[in-house]
Amino acid sequence: MGDHGIRGVADAGAFVARLARLDRSLPVRLRSGRSGRTALWARVPWGVLVTREVEGPGPGDATASAGDLLTVLAAGGGELPGRRDAEWRWPLPPAGIQAVESVGAAELSRLADAAAGTLREVTAAGLGGRSVGQRAVRDALLDHVALIVTPAQGDPVAVPQRLVQAVSRMGFLGTPDVDGPGARVCVAGRWVGLSAPYGVAWLQPVRELTVMPIGGHPKG
Structure with missing residues (x-):
């Protein structure tokens, strides 16, 4: 082996x-x-x-x-x-990563905690008096744009809750009660990433997701 x-x-x-x-x-x-x-x-x-x-x-x-x-x-x-x-069936982000803006660890933790709290509340009490399935609420929250950053040049970059949850739940931000260096919002091609002190989370737009052949790794 x-x-x-x-x-x-x-x-x-x-x-x-x-x-x-x-x-x-x-x-x-x-x-x-x-x-x-x-x-x-x-x-x-x-x-x-x-x-x-x-x-x-x-x-x-x-x-x-x-x-x-x-x-x-x-x-x-x-x-x-x-x-x-x-x-392994997924492509990886391309080379040529560009950092757009920094976001504090405390702000990212707040966004992650707020989404988790909303999920608990809506799952328990429903939405507008109506029962809503946990999965439906979870997917809607994950697709929600948690923040938008605007570079000096170029289009605004939307950071969905999916990325915020990834850096939070993977422990990439470090100790939660200490406001550390946070993360940088990055782009690589059409990929969007959050580069935190202990790891990076990347998301590819849905319209570009590709199913790779099962025989071997993607190249690049």
Whole structure:
């Protein structure tokens, strides 16, 4: 199976543990980069790609399940768990990332908490006296534009709640009760991202989503 090549086990373990709490079967893609670092990628259940770079040369390009990878990392093992390369079906953001504006951690946490509170209230009490399914409310909240930033040049960039929830639930903002450096709103092509201290969340517009062939990884 080969060596997973991860040396930053604590950082990788924190990332994969969050994914495993969402779904242990989530595919996690390990991609070797430059300067002896590895990027871990995953797609959370609400359709956002999340990534974190860790120390170590990595295995090249391989995919394993979150649960299997977490088990290996927690045990201090060095072997790459059973490969699930065919389960990775999503393109990655292109190169040429542009930072648009910074947003404070406290503001992003407030937006994430407000959405979670609304979900609880509407699910429990209904909307306008009518019962509403939790999934319908959740999807509407995730699609809601949480904030809009306007660069010095170019069109305004809409940041949906899906991205805010990703950086919050993946722990990318750090300690929730400390207003740290927050995140940068980024664009790469038509992708929109939130680059936080401990990871990046990316979302591709729905009209551009592509189903990739199951035989092999997308290139790029």
